[in-house]
Amino acid sequence: MKTFNQASGQPMDRVDGPLKVTGQARYAAEYPEDGLLYGSVVSSTIARGRVINIDSSAALAVPGVRLVLDHRNRPRLASDDENYADADSADGSPFRPLYNDRVLYSGQPLALVVAESLELARYAGSLLRIDYQQEDHQTDLLAVLDPAHPAPAETPKPRGDFNGQLANAAFSIDATYCTVNQHHSPMEPHASTVFYKDDGGLEIHDKNQGPQNCQDYLHKIFAMPKDKIRILTAYVGGAFGSGLRPQYQLPLAVMAALQLKRSVRVTLTRQQMFTFGYRPRTVQRLRLGADAAGRLVAVGHDAIGQTSRFEDFTEHLVEWSGMLYQCDNVALSYKLAPLDVYTPLDMRAPGAASGMIALECAMDELACAAKLDPVQLRRINFAQNNGNEAKPYSSKELLACYDQGAERFGWHKRNAEPRSMRKDHQLIGWGMAGGVWEAMQMKASAKARLDAEGRLTVSSATTDIGTGTYTVMTQIAADAAGIMPRDVTFVLGDSSLPTAPLQGGSFTVSSVGSAVREACLVIRAKVLQAARDHYPELADIPAEEVGFGDGYVHFGDQRLAIADIVANCPGGVLEVQIDTEPNKQREGYATATHSAVFVEVQVDEDLGSIKVSRVVSAVAAGRVINPKTARSQILGGVVWGLGMALQEEAQTDHRLGRVLNHSLAEYHIPVSADIGDIEVIFVEENDDIVNELGSKGVGEIGIVGVASAVANAIYHATGKRVREFPITLDKVL
Known part of the structure; x- marks a missing residue:
């Protein structure tokens, strides 16, 4: 037909x-109902210890307060006896709010105050008096690198003779790169509006990325039939991974609704948005060896990421180093360091956004050592097959990404010598990086x-x-x-x-x-x-x-x-x-999206201030269903990548174990004034293997490689190699 x-x-x-x-689009905290009650979460002020007592008498004396829930009076749950994981949970024991008197991290929810208005609930919450038995805590990844344990991840096994080939390489790089904790910070805070029905059923408007995952989660922990729980998520004001797991406001709102047999809404404050999952801090060592022609003969990527003490969060952090380029001698390792923090969470391009920073910066350093153009080095090491899986790619137009991106950017005009390009007091730097993300179904x-x-x-x-x-x-x-x-x-x-x-x-x-x-x-x-x-x-x-x-x-x-x-x-x-x-023909192939990112920076020679003036992102993602919305996805990814490179950092006071800059005023993300010209190119890529649509998806690939391209451009502009992200002007100076 x-x-x-x-x-x-x-x-x-x-x-x-x-x-x-x-x-007219309503979000989770915008659905009205007569008699709706409002909940306010009261969070811990210590990072580790026990709750000795919670005095809620003053809060309960406030007219209009209906309930104060804590670990002593919350309803008994099915999850009291078993750990119930959700579809995106990590290995270990998932966090259960109000479970017992243990304090596992700063900002942990310890009580829920429910009142006739949000203002009343928050005021009453401020009247709670919580006594603690405080214990020593550790929230600094750099202090616990040695006792880190292997991550329960499917890290590819070593192949070839990495150590021998590295020792005999004509050119080699051994460098360590550090990334920081970053938070999703979507515009819409997490919220749950629980409508209690006459038959005891619940209709819940919740901010999430999987309504059936949340339904299954509530079904398990409250032992309620699924047909009594309906989760509605018509519109989501940004999530980026923060809604993959049910966040703690959801079970708290359900607890209150079931206990009071009333409809209840719980909305997290902006500060509380910093008290659950985030992109984890990492320390990554890259060792690369190449022969005289620039061909990779050894690739080693060793990473340590932070996790909580109750779950082992893993992401695909090091795999990219074993698949993006052709190399027969590869050694990858990935460890976790448990801290007194909440469990990290998948965040846009989880693992790749961080891991590719290290790989692509190391590739730039190798290009400088071998006196090769960074694009040429990547061309020399182009891989037709995924070395981790020993499978050919269903399609891979990465070479075309290099070609079209470089041409549009004007890469041929680049003077390779650092500090050689300038405009008045501005040092001009041009850098690039490759990107990869798995194309799943x-x-x-x-x-x-x-x-x-x-x-x-x-x-x-x-x-x-x-x-x-x-x-x-x-x-x-x-x-x-x-x-x-x-x-x-x-x-x-x-x-x-x-x-x-x-x-x-x-x-x-x-x-x-x-x-x-x-x-x-x-x-x-x-x-x-x-x-x-x-x-x-x-x-x-x-x-x-x-x-x-x-x-x-x-x-x-x-x-x-x-x-x-x-x-x-x-x-x-x-x-x-x-x-x-997924169709059977996929099984014989590796499937991935690829990109090449080209960046121009201007660095003030006196002040060290950095401005990204131009970005060209060339993306091969199979068939693009809607170029307009897809372009927006890449634009958003590029902007976020600029934030990773230059601004985003959750700053923790390790004495308190607490995030200090837990607001959009102090947690810096790029705004319009930070953004120069961004051009997106969709490289033609036909793939009849990946799926019947021929589409690979563009949500993640836009951010991958951007931060490393910025870092490489800063080196080209200044001659200074900064390996700790974000690259703030104090590090450049």
């Missing part, structure tokens, strides 16, 4: 845009329903965290069914919908999109069969000569409205639900 209209591949405006810009389901008015409704329990899911699923559905995008409605963010994975890892389009496409193709086949049943002139026309598009079935020079065909079906409706999973 032919397809006439083609929405995919076109820069379509966001279908949810008008609701967001007019304020998960099992997913979708339901499609076509009615007699030609309206197609497609649904799946995924979310839209600002990435454009509503829009790209509309485009995919419209193409597959032959319907105009304006006649398609995509429904998401509801735990009662067909199964979908967490939205993360850049796999939503490949996973949910594949299910949407398949469901709509089945609907299209049903439409054709119904047309043959009711219109004799179609009966003998071969399927390949029948076309679908613009809401019509086309054959020869004639067409039939799809709406009219469906109107003749029983009930005037066609409906189907489909389950999909």
Whole structure:
């Protein structure tokens, strides 16, 4: 069958845009109900110890206060006897709020005050008196590097003779790079509005990246039937990984609602947004060896990351060093250092954003040692296969990324000598780096329903965290069914919908999109069969000569409205639900997105201040469903990468074990004044192996490599190699 209209591949405006810009889109803390109660979380002020006593008498004496929950009076839970993990949990014992008197980290929730207004709840919370038995704590990764233990991660085994080849290399690099804790800091704080129903059921508006994960979590810890718990997540004001796991406001709000048999809302403050998962601090040693021609003969990447004492958080931190470039002698290791902190959490391009800083800065240092152009060094070491898996890539247009990015940037004009390019008092530096992110696909389901008015409704329990899911699923559905995008409605963010994975890892389009496409193709086949049943002139026309598009079935020079065909079906409706999973042909291949990032910096020779004036990001991500929203994803990733390079740092007072700059006033992230010109290039890449859509996803790849490209540009401008991030002006001076 032919397809006439083609929405995919076109820069379509966001279908949810008008609701967001007019304020009609409601977020988790914006759903009203008469009699709604409000909860305020009271957090610990010490990093480790025990709670001796909580005096809540003054708080309970405040008119309008309905409840003070703490570890002594909270309801008994199914999770009291067992550890119940969620879909994104780390190895170990997941944190359980108000579980007992133990204080595991500074900022831990110790009580929930529930009152008739948020102001009352917060005021009453300030009246609580908490006595502690304080214990010695440790929150500094650099103080516990030696006792770090191997991470329970699938780190690739060593291959070849790393030590021998490194010792005999013509050029070698041995450098250590440090990254800091970074917090997600989305615009919308985490919140849960729990509507208590007459039958004891719960309807919950929650900020998360997987409503079914949250439903399953509550089902386990409260021993409630799943059909009594409905999680709704229609709109999410940014998440970047912070909503992959249920955050502690959700079980606290449910505890209060069940105890009071009332509807309750709990919203975290901006300061409390710094009291759960984050990108973990790392110390990474890179050892590279190359022969006289610049070919890598040895790659060693040893990393230590921080974790909590109750869970071993792992991410793909070192694997990239064994797969991005061709090398037969590779040694990778990854260790964890437990601290008195909350467990880290996946954060945009988890592992790759940090690990690629070390690899790509080391590659730049190797290029300088071998007196090779940084792009040329990477070309020499281009890998057709993923060395970790010993598999060829399904597609890899990284060389084209180098070519197109360098040409657009004007890389051929670069003078390789550090401090050789300047404009007045500004030292000009040009740097570049490569990027890689895995192209994954998960099992997913979708339901499609076509009615007699030609309206197609497609649904799946995924979310839209600002990435454009509503829009790209509309485009995919419209193409597959032959319907105009304006006649398609995509429904998401509801735990009662067909199964979908967490939205993360850049796999939503490949996973949910594949299910949407398949469901709509089945609907299209049903439409054709119904047309043959009711219109004799179609009966003998071969399927390949029948076309679908613009809401019509086309054959020869004639067409039939799809709406009219469906109107003749029983009930005037066609409906189907489909389950999909990765195809078998993927198993023989490695799948990944790639990029090349080129950066220009200006460094004031007297002040050391740094300005990124230009960025060109060339990305190969298979078929891009919506270039407009995809470009926005890359732009956002680049901006975040600039923050990683120059600004973002959660500063901890290790004497207190507490984050000091826990606000958007002092936790520095890039603003408009920090951003110069950013150009995004989508390199053509055809891949019929990765999935039926040929799409690899763009949510993560935009940030990977940006920070290292900035660091490399700063070295080129100043001649000073800074290996501790962020690169603030004091380090440059």
